[in-house]
Amino acid sequence: MKTTLAERLKSARKEKSLSQKALGEIVGVSQAAIQKIEVGKARETTKLTELARALEVRPEWLSSGEGDMRQTEPSNIRETRLKAGVWEDMEHDQDEYVEIPLLNVSLAAGDGSCELEESSEFGLVFRKYYLKKLGVPESSARVVRVIGQSMEPTLHDGDVVGVNMQETTIRDGKTYAICQADLLRVKTLIATPSTVIIRSINRDEYPDEVMDREDFHKNVKVIGKVFWSSHSW
Structure with missing residues (x-):
């Protein structure tokens, strides 16, 4: 059952005994401002990132209820973690494979802007030939974690997708990684003459989000088009 921002904030606050x-x-807000959110009078807040940091929860969860409450390490990334020393010793394989870093949103942004950072601990290994066959430059390839159930049944919570950061032009019906209000999301994008539709595959629970083209380009950053995906079982 989906919860509201009010319910999630109150639950996380009480868990922290605050x-x-x-x-x-x-x-940096008044007690009245917190109360306004918790009673449902305010359905959004510009202090989302600060609240998530103070409560030690993921901003994506606090904002939409998608994914885990706190940061977890997906098994499909954990299993592909490489120790630098081992990778450096694989001289032959280094010519054939490339490690693609995991992309995260830096919580240091805090102002609604999209500040991206690469994980220094996690990544996935791809064959260079495979990327070349798909037309994906090694320098433009990144992997992104899928959070929540909005893209089910195609993508599940904890899955990982490969993203070509060189492809940011919207091609209708294609899936992209986007950054919106400090949230890194994986969504299908559809452009019309006046709007951009942000679409989830699980449309019964997550209806289309329709934005004016100007508002979309002002508030949403297209990170790149998805070219590959994993699937967790």
Whole structure:
């Protein structure tokens, strides 16, 4: 069952044993502002990132309820972790394979802008020939974690997708990694003369988000087009 921002904020705050006043002081707002969110009078907040950081929860979860409450390490990334020393010793394989880093959104942004960072600990290994066959430059390839159930049944929570950061022009019906209000999302994009539709595959629970083209390009950054995906079982 989906929860509201009010319910998620209240639950996370109580779990941290913080009063509304104490939480407000941490993020720089009044107790009344926190109360307004928790009673449902405010359905969004510009302090989402600060609240998530103070409560030690993922901003994606706090914002939409998608994915895990706290950061977890997906098994399909964990199993492909490489120790630098081992990788450097694989001289022959280095000519055939390339490690593609995991892309995250830096929580240091905090102002709604999209600041991306590459994980220094996780990555997936691809054959160079495979990337070349798909027309994906090694320098433009990144992997992104799928969060939540909005793209089911095609993509599941914890799956990983490969993204070509060189392809940012919207091609109708294709799937892209986008950054929106400090959230890294994987969505299908459809462009019309006046709007851009952000579409989930699980449309019964996650209806289309329709934005004016100007608002979309102002508030949403297209990271790149998805060219590959894994699937967790």
